[in-house]
Amino acid sequence: MELSGPDIVGAVGVVLVVGTYVLLQSQRMSADDLSYSALNLLGAILIGYSLLYSFNLASFVIEVFWAAASLWGVRRALLRQRASEQP
Numbered sequence: 001m002e003l004s005g006p007d008i009v010g011a012v013g014v015v016l017v018v019g020t021y022v023l024l025q026s027q028r029m030s031a032d033d034l035s036y037s038a039l040n041l042l043g044a045i046l047i048g049y050s051l052l053y054s055f056n057l058a059s060f061v062i063e064v065f066w067a068a069a070s071l072w073g074v075r076r077a078l079l080r081q082r083a084s085e086q087p
Helices: 005-025 034-051 057-085
Strands: none
Touching (some): 034 057
């Protein structure tokens, strides 16, 4: 089996999403961390990119929701950071 560029990009996205989940479950990362949501967002984008070349509706829908939830988490983390920096 030969992997194409989009396949490799998608695989990197899967590693990011699964890796952050493993770090969360092993308590080496917090769901409140900006890095958790940012890495999940990047993973969802990379998987979504690969789906543009080999489309699967169910996978695409879950990646849209995964990206949206991750964006929400990024926004919350940034708002928390800004609030903690204010005197």
